[in-house]
Amino acid sequence: MNGSIGVLPIGKVPETACSAVAAHVRSVLGLEAAVLAPLAEPDYAFDRNRMQYNAATILRTLEAMPVPGCTKIVAVLNVDLFVPVFTHVFGEAREGGPCALVSLYRLGQDLHPERPPGPQILDRLLKVALHEAAHLFDLVHCFDDQCLMHFSMDLEALDRLPLSFCPTCKALLK
Ligand SMILES: [Zn+2]
Numbered sequence: 216m217n218g219s220i221g222v223l224p225i226g227k228v229p230e231t232a233c234s235a236v237a238a239h240v241r242s243v244l245g246l247e248a249a250v251l252a253p254l255a256e257p258d259y260a261f262d263r264n265r266m267q268y269n270a271a272t273i274l275r276t277l278e279a280m281p282v283p284g285c286t287k288i289v290a291v292l293n294v295d296l297f298v299p300v301f302t303h304v305f306g307e308a309r310e311g312g313p314c315a316l317v318s319l320y321r322l323g324q325d326l327h328p329e330r331p332p333g334p335q336i337l338d339r340l341l342k343v344a345l346h347e348a349a350h351l352f353d354l355v356h357c358f359d360d361q362c363l364m365h366f367s368m369d370l371e372a373l374d375r376l377p378l379s380f381c382p383t384c385k386a387l388l389k
């Protein structure tokens with residue numbers, strides 16, 4: 216694979232969370248990855264009726280401001296994200312798109328903006344970040360429940376997933 220990933224903190228996100236995502240992208244996808252300067256909280260995407268943040272609005276905004284030197288962006292947030300058909304999402308990305316989102320908000324209870332996330336939350340964050348990043352490289356959902364591209368709606372399902380891809384998905388990522 217070619218290219219480089221920019222890990223973009225949006226709002227109050229622990230530094231360790233972003234550097235862990237960058238390190239994991241580097242080791243699993245074999246791509247350059249660096250943590251970018253943070254953006255402000257995405258107030259523009261707040262939906263007053265749902266009291267949540269619209270993931271599609273954030274993606275559209277990021278897509279309108281390309282970051283020089285990065286092929287793809289993985290944005291890390293700590294707000295409650297939704298897409299209209301779901302009560303919430305852990306992350307969001309368009310297949311082949313330039314930007315992916317992952318939020319710590321639904322990944323566990325022990326998260327404090329000033330403290331590094333615990334190992335379980337970090338593990339979940341890396342899984343969602345890598346799953347969404349793989350969508351950016353055209354990977355779709357996989358039927359193999361021992362593959363990171365298997366769709367997971369809740370934390371139990373997410374925890375059952377491995378941190379890497381099945382041989383088929385791995386081959387598609389080349
Ligand atoms: Zn997915």
Ligand SMILES: [Zn+2]
Pocket residue numbers: 357358359362363364365380381382383384385
């Ligand atoms: Zn797979």
